[in-house]
Amino acid sequence: MSTFKNEKGNPVLMKMVNAIHENKDYLGEVDGLIGDGDHGMNMNKGFMLFGKQYGDKSFTFAEGLSNLGNILFSQIGGSMGPIYGTIFMDSADEGMELEEITVKDLADMLAAGLAGLQEIVEAQVGDKTLVDTLSPAVDALKDAASAGLDFVEALENMKAAAKKGMESTKDMVAKFGRSSRLGERSRGVLDAGSVSCCIILIAMADGIAENLD
Numbered sequence: 001m002s003t004f005k006n007e008k009g010n011p012v013l014m015k016m017v018n019a020i021h022e023n024k025d026y027l028g029e030v031d032g033l034i035g036d037g038d039h040g041m042n043m044n045k046g047f048m049l050f051g052k053q054y055g056d057k058s059f060t061f062a063e064g065l066s067n068l069g070n071i072l073f074s075q076i077g078g079s080m081g082p083i084y085g086t087i088f089m090d091s092a093d094e095g096m097e098l099e100e101i102t103v104k105d106l107a108d109m110l111a112a113g114l115a116g117l118q119e120i121v122e123a124q125v126g127d128k129t130l131v132d133t134l135s136p137a138v139d140a141l142k143d144a145a146s147a148g149l150d151f152v153e154a155l156e157n158m159k160a161a162a163k164k165g166m167e168s169t170k171d172m173v174a175k176f177g178r179s180s181r182l183g184e185r186s187r188g189v190l191d192a193g194s195v196s197c198c199i200i201l202i203a204m205a206d207g208i209a210e211n212l213d
Helices: 009-022 024-034 039-054 061-073 079-096 103-120 131-147 151-171 176-188 194-207
Strands: none
Touching: 009 024, 009 039, 009 061, 009 079, 009 194, 024 039, 024 061, 039 061, 039 151, 039 194, 061 079, 079 103, 103 131, 103 151, 103 176, 131 151, 151 194
């Protein structure tokens, strides 16, 4: 079975940074349809700050998530800074002591991030938030771990679940955030947070897959 060494954090985190940077305009466009249009700009600001500070440094995957989360929590505007900050820092806490990260470990890390988020925001699947992307991705990893799937296959399942979850938000009515004021008018548009979460999870999965032993 292939494994992922925690020490290989830099290439995975930098892949996530690059993915957000490449999609900042798209995220702004999606957010502008039912929000205030600054999601891409804010996310890019935080991820690029992390890249500038840590891009040439060596760190574990868990340390990278913790440092990225810290920057997002404290240095970007809007509600998404604390939301992503919490997800990444709680995920990091779950994996900080690991030398090797298994499929189950990655599932546990992201599940801890989801649990941390749901302690500060009561969003559930179906509420048109990034929970609609993150929760099915966590479930896919848990199922893959239970089935004993290889890491590469588990990551592909996670990506597919994240994408399907993101796409499901298009037909939902927003229950949280600024777009919730629009009621039925929020239907027919993807949730920007679910889109950024999908971009991040796909980049994370690809980065891990490229660095398996």
